[in-house]
Amino acid sequence: MSLFSRLYTGLLLACFCAAANASIDIAITSKSGTPVQLDQAIVYAVAHTIPTDSAPQTEATIVQRDLQFDPYISVIQRNTQVIFPNRDNTSHHVYSFSPAKSFELPLYKKQLPGPVLFDKSGLVVLGCNIHDWMLAYLLVVDTPFFTQLSEGNQQLVDVPPGKYQLHLWHPRLHKKDLAPVEVEVVEGQPLTATFKLTHKLKSAFRPEAPGQQFDDDNY
Amino acid sequence: MTRTALLLLISASLPWPCTWAAENVHQPSPLELSGIVELQLSHNNGLTSWLDRGQGKHLHGGNNNNRIQNGLSGLELDYRLSHSAHLKASVLYNQKPGNRLDVTELYWQYRPLRQSRWRPSYKVGFFYPNISLENRGRLWSSPYTITSSTINSWIGEELRTAGAEVHWRNLGRQRQSFHDFGVTTALFGFNDNTGSLLSWRGWTNSERQTGIGGRLPLANRPTFAPGRVLADQTPEVEPFIERDNRIGYYSGLHWNYRQSTKAALHYYDNNADPSAFERGQYAWHTRFLHLGAQHRIDSNWELLAQYMRGRTQMDNSAGNVVYNHFDSGYLMLAGRWGPQRLALRWESFHVDDLDGTFMDSNGENGSSATISYSYRVGEHWKFTGEAINIRSDRRERRYSGLSQQADETRLLFSTRYFWAS
Numbered sequence: 001m002s003l004f005s006r007l008y009t010g011l012l013l014a015c016f017c018a019a020a021n022a023s024i025d026i027a028i029t030s031k032s033g034t035p036v037q038l039d040q041a042i043v044y045a046v047a048h049t050i051p052t053d054s055a056p057q058t059e060a061t062i063v064q065r066d067l068q069f070d071p072y073i074s075v076i077q078r079n080t081q082v083i084f085p086n087r088d089n090t091s092h093h094v095y096s097f098s099p100a101k102s103f104e105l106p107l108y109k110k111q112l113p114g115p116v117l118f119d120k121s122g123l124v125v126l127g128c129n130i131h132d133w134m135l136a137y138l139l140v141v142d143t144p145f146f147t148q149l150s151e152g153n154q155q156l157v158d159v160p161p162g163k164y165q166l167h168l169w170h171p172r173l174h175k176k177d178l179a180p181v182e183v184e185v186v187e188g189q190p191l192t193a194t195f196k197l198t199h200k201l202k203s204a205f206r207p208e209a210p211g212q213q214f215d216d217d218n219y
Numbered sequence: 220m221t222r223t224a225l226l227l228l229i230s231a232s233l234p235w236p237c238t239w240a241a242e243n244v245h246q247p248s249p250l251e252l253s254g255i256v257e258l259q260l261s262h263n264n265g266l267t268s269w270l271d272r273g274q275g276k277h278l279h280g281g282n283n284n285n286r287i288q289n290g291l292s293g294l295e296l297d298y299r300l301s302h303s304a305h306l307k308a309s310v311l312y313n314q315k316p317g318n319r320l321d322v323t324e325l326y327w328q329y330r331p332l333r334q335s336r337w338r339p340s341y342k343v344g345f346f347y348p349n350i351s352l353e354n355r356g357r358l359w360s361s362p363y364t365i366t367s368s369t370i371n372s373w374i375g376e377e378l379r380t381a382g383a384e385v386h387w388r389n390l391g392r393q394r395q396s397f398h399d400f401g402v403t404t405a406l407f408g409f410n411d412n413t414g415s416l417l418s419w420r421g422w423t424n425s426e427r428q429t430g431i432g433g434r435l436p437l438a439n440r441p442t443f444a445p446g447r448v449l450a451d452q453t454p455e456v457e458p459f460i461e462r463d464n465r466i467g468y469y470s471g472l473h474w475n476y477r478q479s480t481k482a483a484l485h486y487y488d489n490n491a492d493p494s495a496f497e498r499g500q501y502a503w504h505t506r507f508l509h510l511g512a513q514h515r516i517d518s519n520w521e522l523l524a525q526y527m528r529g530r531t532q533m534d535n536s537a538g539n540v541v542y543n544h545f546d547s548g549y550l551m552l553a554g555r556w557g558p559q560r561l562a563l564r565w566e567s568f569h570v571d572d573l574d575g576t577f578m579d580s581n582g583e584n585g586s587s588a589t590i591s592y593s594y595r596v597g598e599h600w601k602f603t604g605e606a607i608n609i610r611s612d613r614r615e616r617r618y619s620g621l622s623q624q625a626d627e628t629r630l631l632f633s634t635r636y637f638w639a640s
Contacts, residue, residue: 095301097334104332106302108247129303129332132390132399133478202289210478217560218355218364219255219601219637 020187023157024166026149027194036197040073041170042139042147043156045183048163056080056144059115062126062136064092064107067209069126069136073171078142081115093129100140123169133207137171154177161185166193174199249299253639258288259365265609265627266616267521268313269420272438272454274616275631276585276609278315287304289314290365293323293358295567302333304329307346309358311428321430324379337387337402345381346430347461348372348469349403350485352511352523353551353584357637359428363523364591365605365633368549369422370509370527376429377416377458378487382466383406388473398431401473401483411462411491411616414505414531416542419456421583422568424607429458441578441618448540453499454489461570462502463492479513482577485509487529494534503541524603542574543581558595560602603633 022168026043028036056077063070065087076082085093086107095104102124108114119143126132145164147156156166165180177197185191261284264421267273268280275281278508279288293311300306304504326344333339347354351371353361359375361367367375384405389397412504419437429435435456442449467489474482487505495502507529516519533541565588572582593603608628615622 093332096331104302109251111247127392129330132388132392135392202395205392205397207392207397208478217595217601218253218357219360219362219635 007171021158021160022185022187022189022191023053023155024183024185025190025192026154026156026168029194029196031161031196031198033196035150036201037169038170038172038201039150040071041149041168041173042073042141042146043149043166043168044075044139045156045159045166046141046143046158046188051082060084061085062138064094064128064134067131067134069134071136072206073137074141075139075141075145075146075169076158077117077146077150078121078140079117080140082138083112083115083119085112092134094126095129096124096126097105098122098124103157104129104135105204120186131209133209135207139169141167141186141214152190159185161187168195172204173203174202177191223261231508236638241637248640251297251299251640252294253297254292254294255358255360255635255637256292256366257633257635259290259631259633260285261288261629261631262353263627263629265629266621266625269423270427270436272436273436273620273632274613274619274625276421276611276627277607278425278427278626279629280608289356290635291360291428295357300327303331307593311358311430313427313433313521315427315431316436319430319433321428323419323428323430324451325431327461336393336475337389340388341390342380342384342386343382345409347374348378348380348384348405348485348487348511349386349471349473350482350511350525352513352525355382357639363551363553363560364589365442365603365631366424366426366607366629367590368525368527368551368564369424369547369566369568369587370549372423372425372427373417373547376425376427376435376535377410377413377456379410379429379459380405380407380469381409381459395516397475397477399475401471401475403471403473405469406490408464409459409461409471409633410467410489411495411502412458412460412500414455414503414543415456415501415577416458416531417545417570418503418531418533418541419582421570421581421611422545422607424566424587424589431459433458435463438514438619440615441577442540448535448537448579451496451499451535452501457500460500462497462500463488463495465492467491480515481511481513482570482625483511484507485511493532493539494536496535500534501533501540503531503533505529507545508522518552519556520552523549523553525549539574540576540578544571545569559593560595562589562591564591578613582615583611583613585613587608601633602636604631605633 007163013169020065060076073208100120101124121140124138126136163184167180227232265281266275268275296308298306305328310438311321322344326346329428330340386403387399424528439452469486489503491504493504508529513523528546530544547568551564553562567586570583593606610626
């Protein structure tokens with residue numbers, strides 16, 4: 001993509017933002033209709049009409065701290081660079097075998113290596129070859145319109161008018177509940193998108209670290 | 220010879236990573252060094268120590284009180300050959316006997332990055348089998364207590380893998396499960412003498428670790444006298460020797476649930492030819508079954524338990540000389556509150572003498588209790604107060620005109636300084 005078209009796209013997006021961007025309220029319900037709280041769940045909107053392959057401006061960070069990845073779940077736009085600072089007083093050996101990004105990154109004590117570029121969209125499951133319990137999910141999406149839900153945030157904000165496929169992702173979601181919902185953002189009209197889960201959530205799977213209480217003493 | 224070579228190795232490698240690090244600030248040195256210096260002040264109430272060829276269970280006897288002594292002091296070297304391969308060595312200073320530097324571990328470790336369902340890791344060299352639940356610190360130290368349990372004291376004294384070990388791990392994360400499994404198998408040599416201390420001294424609680432070429436003293440026995448059945452035995456034990464050129468093995472199964480509950484099962488057989496003999500040392504055929512379990516009760520308390528049951532046999536030209544069954548088990552409750560640790564350990568141990576050798580009783584019944592409190596100051600200092608009481612009943616003590624029963628207590632205050640590059 002040329003610099004001109006990048007600028008053009010940026011300008012176009014800026015216009016949309018300034019003009020009439022809207023927010024989408026997100027609701028997740030179980031099969032029976034009761035609300036479901038899915039902390040850190042990712043919501044992202046892929047546009048039918050607006051070009052969304054603008055290069056992201058920022059770097060993302062996934063820290064290794066207390067023998068765990070932080071954050072556990074994160075989302076970035078394709079072509080974002082991610083840095084992996086090691087804040088532990090021990091070495092890590094970060095890896096992924098995921099098709100979206102297969103890599104290994106040795107991280108020696110308190111070292112800050114160069115960033116890793118994620119240039120394919122998809123799910124990247126991170127691990128550490130030294131500390132087998134370490135696990136993190138990085139979702140690489142092909143859109144700038146994404147957010148992570150929390151108790152205080154159930155909205156995808158600043159979405160320009162248009163038609164979108166709205167996706168919901170969380171490691172506890174069943175495969176069949178990952179189908180997107182179609183939404184149309186119209187200027188001045190409030191919009192609520194509802195994800196109705198047809199399957200039970202998988203059990204919360206995150207192997208714990210041995211815990212500072214027990215394992216940080218080595219003599 | 221070994222000591223000189225080691226000193227050369229250490230001194231040669233010391234300045235090198237420093238200059239390297241100064242030139243390439245962002246490139247970490249491939250050599251990591253860590254060390255512990257421990258000084259102890261102990262008060263002992265008991266018989267003359269077995270280390271002084273006495274019948275006492277502790278490292279220091281009743282005549283060795285209120286003196287400052289070396290505890291666990293040494294250096295650990297970790298040289299990174301690649302992201303997955305390391306060369307590791309541990310050198311300890313043993314004050315008794317003979318003021319020597321002992322290489323307690325020296326091995327190559329390879330943990331390749333594999334996507335496979337069973338991920339392998341390899342060790343080749345001279346190293347501890349992964350049996351102890353206590354000794355998970357640097358230099359095989361225990362963060363819980365100064366002295367190890369009877370099982371792990373014996374491993375520190377007489378058991379080591381001089382060979383190759385493969386450990387396969389099956390990670391629950393690949394199955395979206397909290398259950399990890401592991402399988403270990405190893406082939407080794409140079410452990411033909413293991414079992415002799417258990418027979419001729421019995422179980423004990425100690426923090427001493429034997430290194431390559433190490434020798435441990437034995438109390439005099441009537442059977443060692445000229446003309447008697449073991450007249451050819453030298454009055455010491457060399458745990459890490461090869462006498463019969465036969466390969467020993469062990470296998471283990473491991474289970475780990477959420478990093479909070481662990482269990483392991485091992486079977487060990489040194490496969491020694493019990494009739495092999497050379498230069499004053501017999502081969503002992505020793506095999507045992509080991510069970511270990513650890514459970515973290517909450518964020519402060521954990522429970523550890525190990526149990527071992529086995530047998531050992533030694534023959535000479537006259538036939539069977541020693542045939543013993545042995546077993547030992549402990550239960551430890553350990554608590555931690557920030558820099559403070561408290562450990563309470565109870566154990567029970569036995570040796571059943573099943574041979575008919577005259578004046579060579581190895582039978583033993585005993586129990587021990589340990590209470591340990593430690594306080595850590597910053598990253599470098601740890602102060603520990605510990606009391607260990609061992610009550611034992613050994614018929615053998617009668618040969619020296621002593622009472623069969625002994626009730627021995629060791630009170631110690633320890634200061635450990637820890638450092639890592």
